[in-house]
Amino acid sequence: MKLVLKSLAAFALAISVSNCGDKKETDAMGNTVDETTETTAAQPETASDPLLAKGQELFEGKGTCATCHKADAKTVGPAIKDIAKTYKEKNASIASFINGEGEPLVDPSQYEIMKANFVITKAMSEEDRKALETYMMSIE
Incomplete structure (x- = not known):
C-alpha cells in the first residue's frame, strides 16, 4: 500500500512539474497570444x-x-x-482612415468592427492620429 501511495505521489508531482510552463497568454478577445510572433517583427526604435x-x-x-x-x-x-504595406503601396493615410475619412483598404470585412473604435480615434487630436500612423508605418 505504501508503494502505491509513493508511486501515486511521485506521478502527481511529475505531472504538476511538467505542466508549470504550459500556460498560454491570451489577449482581451480570448485568442492565444503567440509570443514568438510578436518578437519576430522588426520593432521601431522609439x-x-x-x-x-x-x-x-x-x-x-x-x-x-x-x-x-x-x-x-x-x-x-x-x-x-500588412496595414502599413497596403497604405504605403496606395500612398494613403492611416490617420485619415482612423478619423473616419476614408474607405477600408486592408480588410473591408472587418470595417464594421473597426468603425466602433472611431469613437476613440476621432476624439484624439490630429497629432495623436499622426503619431499612431507614424508608429504603424514603422513596423516592417
Missing part, C-alpha cells in the same frame, strides 16, 4: 523619435489598437505590417 514613442504609447494604451492588431499576425484585425 527612443529617438518622440512622435513614434507617442504613437506606440497610444497604440498599446488608450487607443486600444493592440487589442485587435499585432505586429505580424492577423488576430481580430489585420497585422500592422
Whole structure:
C-alpha cells in the first residue's frame, strides 16, 4: 500500500512539474497570444523619435489598437505590417482612415468592427492620429 501511495505521489508531482510552463497568454478577445510572433517583427526604435514613442504609447494604451492588431499576425484585425504595406503601396493615410475619412483598404470585412473604435480615434487630436500612423508605418 505504501508503494502505491509513493508511486501515486511521485506521478502527481511529475505531472504538476511538467505542466508549470504550459500556460498560454491570451489577449482581451480570448485568442492565444503567440509570443514568438510578436518578437519576430522588426520593432521601431522609439527612443529617438518622440512622435513614434507617442504613437506606440497610444497604440498599446488608450487607443486600444493592440487589442485587435499585432505586429505580424492577423488576430481580430489585420497585422500592422500588412496595414502599413497596403497604405504605403496606395500612398494613403492611416490617420485619415482612423478619423473616419476614408474607405477600408486592408480588410473591408472587418470595417464594421473597426468603425466602433472611431469613437476613440476621432476624439484624439490630429497629432495623436499622426503619431499612431507614424508608429504603424514603422513596423516592417
